Amino acid sequence: MQELxxxxxxxxxxxxxxPVVVVLDNIRSLHNVGSFFRTADAFAVESLHLCGITATPxxxxxxxxxxxxxxxxxxxxxxxxxxALDFLKQENFILVGVxxxxxxxxxxxxxxxxxxxxxxxxxxxxxxxxxxxLNLCDYYIEIPQVxxxxxxxxAVSAGIVLWEFFSKLRN
Numbered sequence: 054m055q056e057l058x059x060x061x062x063x064x065x066x067x068x069x070x071x072p073v074v075v076v077l078d079n080i081r082s083l084h085n086v087g088s089f090f091r092t093a094d095a096f097a098v099e100s101l102h103l104c105g106i107t108a109t110p111x112x113x114x115x116x117x118x119x120x121x122x123x124x125x126x127x128x129x130x131x132x133x134x135x136x137a138l139d140f141l142k143q144e145n146f147i148l149v150g151v152x153x154x155x156x157x158x159x160x161x162x163x164x165x166x167x168x169x170x171x172x173x174x175x176x177x178x179x180x181x182x183x184x185x186x187l188n189l190c191d192y193y194i195e196i197p198q199v200x201x202x203x204x205x206x207x208a209v210s211a212g213i214v215l216w217e218f219f220s221k222l223r224n
Contacts, residue, residue, distance in 0.1 A: 062121075062124050066125065068097065069097075071219055072167070074098065074141065078107075078176045078182055079183075081106060084117065086112075087119035088208035088212075089101060089175075090128075091118060094122035097223070100126065102172075104132075105131075105132070105134055134183065141172045145169075147171050148172050150174050150182050150190040151173055151210060153204065154187060156192075157195025158195065159196070159197050160196060173218070174190065196213055
């Protein structure tokens with residue numbers, strides 16, 4: 054890590070994060086949860102909000118893909134995703150659903166304000182983001198796809214969307 058000039062966990066915790074939190078709405082795969090932790094670490098996300106059936110650390114299966122990021126990324130658990138979103142809305146976060154919906158925009162097309170805070174909501178691997186939650190969102194991001202499948206793995210989607218947010222908010 055020294056050769057790569059990576060910060061220690063303590064140094065990283067003191068670094069400025071991008072004004073983004075990630076909300077996981079009933080993610081069932083522990084490996085996906087671990088991937089979210091690792092991606093959140095890579096792109097200096099403020100925190101993860103694990104909701105509903107989404108598993109929480111410490112967990113051996115989460116650790117397999119997180120590779121220690123459960124120690125560097127702040128997180129909280131919410132019994133329901135609605136409670137998490139209500140809290141974030143009160144904290145003046147812009148709620149962004151990452152889902153295939155009418156009116157969704159490509160991550161490349163979004164314009165972000167560095168003075169605002171964003172909450173990205175990612176949904177269950179089978180059902181996506183619950184419609185009740187989508188109704189609370191300020192806008193939606195949809196990743197354009199041209200292949201025969203209708204969706205990407207949720208953790209892969211997180212990497213694509215968080216890279217766009219990171220590259221636009223960090224510069």
